Amino acid sequence: MSNRLLSLLILVLLFGGLFGIYYYFFVASTASISLIINGSGSASIALTSEFGNSYDRECDKNCVFKNIPAVNYTLSAKREGYTPVIKTFVLNRGEMKKMLITMDKEVVLTEQKQKKEETIATIKLKKSIQDIMETNTGWMILGYRTNGLYYALPNENGWNIFMKKEWAEATEIFKIPDGELTAKSLDIYEGYIALEKQGKTSFYSLMNGAETIFAFDGKILGVKDTLDNDTKIITSDTGVSMYTVSEGTSRPNPLYDDIIQLSSGEIVALVKKSSKEKRSLLSIADTSNDLVFLIGQDTRERKILLRTPKNGKMLRYKNGEILFVDENNETFTINNVK
Numbered sequence: 019m020s021n022r023l024l025s026l027l028i029l030v031l032l033f034g035g036l037f038g039i040y041y042y043f044f045v046a047s048t049a050s051i052s053l054i055i056n057g058s059g060s061a062s063i064a065l066t067s068e069f070g071n072s073y074d075r076e077c078d079k080n081c082v083f084k085n086i087p088a089v090n091y092t093l094s095a096k097r098e099g100y101t102p103v104i105k106t107f108v109l110n111r112g113e114m115k116k117m118l119i120t121m122d123k124e125v126v127l128t129e130q131k132q133k134k135e136e137t138i139a140t141i142k143l144k145k146s147i148q149d150i151m152e153t154n155t156g157w158m159i160l161g162y163r164t165n166g167l168y169y170a171l172p173n174e175n176g177w178n179i180f181m182k183k184e185w186a187e188a189t190e191i192f193k194i195p196d197g198e199l200t201a202k203s204l205d206i207y208e209g210y211i212a213l214e215k216q217g218k219t220s221f222y223s224l225m226n227g228a229e230t231i232f233a234f235d236g237k238i239l240g241v242k243d244t245l246d247n248d249t250k251i252i253t254s255d256t257g258v259s260m261y262t263v264s265e266g267t268s269r270p271n272p273l274y275d276d277i278i279q280l281s282s283g284e285i286v287a288l289v290k291k292s293s294k295e296k297r298s299l300l301s302i303a304d305t306s307n308d309l310v311f312l313i314g315q316d317t318r319e320r321k322i323l324l325r326t327p328k329n330g331k332m333l334r335y336k337n338g339e340i341l342f343v344d345e346n347n348e349t350f351t352i353n354n355v356k
Contacts, residue, residue, distance in 0.1 A: 047087060048088055049085075051086075051117060055079055055081065055121065057097065057100060057123075059098065061100075062096045066093075067091055093119075101123070103121055124354055129348075129351075130351045140167060143162070143182050144167065155172075160202065162204075173193070176195040194229075195213070208336070210230075212238075230263065232268075234259070235254075240252075244279045248264050249262055249263070258276045280340075286335075286355070287320075287333075291308050309322055310330075310342070331347070339351055
């Protein structure tokens with residue numbers, strides 16, 4: 019074999035080897051990943067390899083990273099108003115991986131603010147009955163609902179309950195006997211006016227004035243509706259129970275300090291940091307925060323909505339808003355649940 023032919027063969031082998039090395043490390047050792055991201059709005063996606071290389075991109079619902087090294091990665095996804103997501107995964111050589119990124123809205127507590135239209139309506143209605151208030155001692159505001167302002171005026175035997183609509187005369191809707199009324203009852207006991215007499219509390223339905231005395235030990239802090247008209251949620255200083263009105267029986271809930279049922283049928287539940295037994299039953303290790311859970315109606319799947327260092331007293335559900343009441347009776351709105 020001539021020297022020229024031998025040199026050519028060596029060059030072919032050399033270039034072939036170099037191409038093989040290039041193909042192995044830079045072509046065959048790459049892969050791609052396609053991301054599908056739920057929710058709306060742009061999300062900041064960052065892929066960081068095990069060697070520190072980073073690939074960043076702004077993505078909407080779909081995002082593709084092509085021909086990146088086939089190694090181990092950490093993915094982070096951030097979007098305003100959503101909880102950040104961090105995932106780890108492996109890209110194999112030549113792989114076209116597909117991955118769903120589920121981003122949940124960030125649930126936060128904000129100080130409850132009365133809606134502007136509700137504030138204006140309340141001020142107008144209070145002003146419209148100012149003359150009545152000035153000529154009747156012992157009057158009491160019971161609460162505002164979308165259909166009007168409710169208030170009570172004392173009579174010789176008890177109380178007259180009135181409703182005042184804007185641009186209409188006040189209407190007496192029913193009477194209740196003498197006793198100590200709870201101010202702003204309708205904000206505390208949804209749909210009920212609370213009256214204490216002889217050491218017991220009676221609850222009068224806003225619908226028809228019918229009296230209900232809940233056979234219940236402990237001080238009642240709240241009465242809340244469920245999807246079943248015969249079942250009420252009773253929150254007391256001893257815990258929370260499901261109360262069957264027709265039977266006059268209650269069933270304490272051993273897992274949660276308070277619950278509400280949403281119009282969707284889902285349950286929102288509170289577990290206090292001080293409730294050691296409940297936290298043990300639920301295998302909760304976090305002892306620094308009160309926890310608020312969302313529980314599915316059918317699946318009963320339980321997920322944490324909120325962690326807060328505040329000391330919760332109870333939950334309320336008013337006009338579609340989920341409210342968190344702390345031990346100082348300050349009320350906060352739980353935002354972004356849906």
